Amino acid sequence: xxxxxxxxxxxxxxxxxxxxxxxxxxxxxxxxxxxxxxxxxxxxxxxxxxxxxxxxxxxxxxxxxxxxxxxxxxxxxxxxxxxxxxxxxxxxxxxxxxxxxxxxxxxxxxxxxxxxxxxxxxxxxxxxxxxxxxxxxxxxxxxxxxxxxxxxxxxxxxxxxxxxxxxxxxxxxxxxxxxxxxxxxxxxxxxxxxxxxxxxxxxxxxxxxxxxxxxxxxxxxxxxxxxxxxxxxxxxxxxxxxxxxxxxxxxxxxxxxxxxxxxxxxxxxxxxxxxxxxxxxxxxxxxxxxxxxxxxxxxxxxxxxxxxxxxxxxxx
Numbered sequence: 001x002x003x004x005x006x007x008x009x010x011x012x013x014x015x016x017x018x019x020x021x022x023x024x025x026x027x028x029x030x031x032x033x034x035x036x037x038x039x040x041x042x043x044x045x046x047x048x049x050x051x052x053x054x055x056x057x058x059x060x061x062x063x064x065x066x067x068x069x070x071x072x073x074x075x076x077x078x079x080x081x082x083x084x085x086x087x088x089x090x091x092x093x094x095x096x097x098x099x100x101x102x103x104x105x106x107x108x109x110x111x112x113x114x115x116x117x118x119x120x121x122x123x124x125x126x127x128x129x130x131x132x133x134x135x136x137x138x139x140x141x142x143x144x145x146x147x148x149x150x151x152x153x154x155x156x157x158x159x160x161x162x163x164x165x166x167x168x169x170x171x172x173x174x175x176x177x178x179x180x181x182x183x184x185x186x187x188x189x190x191x192x193x194x195x196x197x198x199x200x201x202x203x204x205x206x207x208x209x210x211x212x213x214x215x216x217x218x219x220x221x222x223x224x225x226x227x228x229x230x231x232x233x234x235x236x237x238x239x240x241x242x243x244x245x246x247x248x249x250x251x252x253x254x255x256x257x258x259x260x261x262x263x264x265x266x267x268x269x270x271x272x273x274x275x276x277x278x279x280x281x282x283x284x285x286x287x288x289x290x291x292x293x294x295x296x297x298x299x300x301x302x303x304x305x306x307x308x309x310x311x312x313x314x315x316x
Contacts, residue, residue: 050078050182051207057083061316062309068275068296071203072310075211076288081313086203089185090295093269093277094128094151095206096193099174101144101222102213104163107173110141110218114162120154124194129154130242135235142230144218148267149228150244156192167191181208195273203293210279210291223265223281226251250280255304258312260285276303284314 051073057080064070069085080086120132130152138146140163146155157167164170171188178186183205189196201209213219227245234240249255250263257263266280275296282290292310297303 050211051075051080052078053080053083053086053204055083056085057081059313059316062306062313064294064306064309066298066302067294067306069203070294070306070310071207071292072313073207073211073291074288074314075290081290081316082310083203086207086293087185089200089202091195091199091271091274092193092201092206092295093195093271093274094153094193095201095267095269095277095279095295096188096191096199097147097151097156097269098206098213098267098279099177099188099209100156100159100191101148101219102209102216103170103173103177104140104144104159105213105216105218106177108140108159108163110139110144112140112162113137114140114143114158116154116158117161119157119161119167122153122157122192122194124153127153127192127194131240132158133234136232136240137235138230138232141218142232145222145225145228145230146242146244148219148222149225149246150242151247151268153192153194156190160191178205178209181205181212183208193269193271193274195271203295206279206293206295207291210281210293214281214289220265220281223267224251225265226253248278249300249304255308257282258308258315261311261314264289270300276300278303278307280307280311282311282314290314 059082062082064084068090069088071086072082074081116132116134116136118134128151130146132154143155143159146152160167160170164173170191174188186201186205187198189199229243231239231241245252247268248266250257262283264281264283269277277295279293294303294307
């Protein structure tokens with residue numbers, strides 16, 4: 001009779017385990033909690049190629065007192081270099097759009113022509129908008145660049161409706177992809193990240209999602225852009241020019257990463273509920289990649305100060 005037991009990898013880093021793993025989606029902590037079945041054949045652990053941490057990984061040199069949660073993940077060695085509340089469910093604001101882009105890249109075509117419907121009419125005060133109107137058209141490639149560089153919420157709705165057939169179905173696709181990646185503390189309610197009570201994720205789940213997104217060359221190219229210029233068209237074929245800078249202050253040259261750390265790109269996010277949020281892909285002088293996340297910082301200044309502190313851990 002086949003027995004079963006729960007194996008919990010409660011340490012930083014990870015390695016291969018000789019068990020047949022069946023991942024269980026109901027666990028409170030994502031990805032490194034797995035069910036093992038005692039069988040003769042072997043298979044790598046679900047998390048054998050991931051960074052894992054059961055709790056906080058602190059450093060005396062990182063001041064994260066003005067943010068709710070943060071993490072620094074070394075991808076080559078699969079190390080968690082810093083972790084603060086990385087499994088706490090929080091509002092992600094526009095970091096949601098990393099998943100929106102991932103699903104669009106997975107299921108759409110870059111040359112696919114998108115058409116806006118009335119779904120793009122977002123009226124929430126302060127929401128970042130590209131100014132789309134029903135009948136406007138652009139390619140998915142253009143839309144993804146506006147989505148990730150300028151963080152336009154109306155473009156997120158257009159992508160969702162066109163790629164998913166409806167916004168509701170696209171959000172289902174986002175949640176299915178999160179489950180596939182092991183992001184079990186994540187639940188999306190929309191494709192843009194404007195606040196809804198049941199729209200949440202964690203630092204660790206964002207690492208999983210971002211780690212998947214950077215497998216796409218187009219995603220890496222876009223998140224590295226300091227700005228984007230293009231032209232799309234209204235329902236009558238009239239040109240509508242677009243020209244915006246990236247909100248990422250590292251890419252705009254307004255903030256400097258620590259010595260020997262290069263910021264490749266990332267995504268910003270801000271709402272009242274989420275505070276100030278940032279996820280980055282960086283590389284050290286040897287080209288080794290890192291993912292860093294800060295959620296719910298108290299302000300923009302604190303966000304970048306604490307992210308810089310976090311990146312400084314790469315050489316500690």
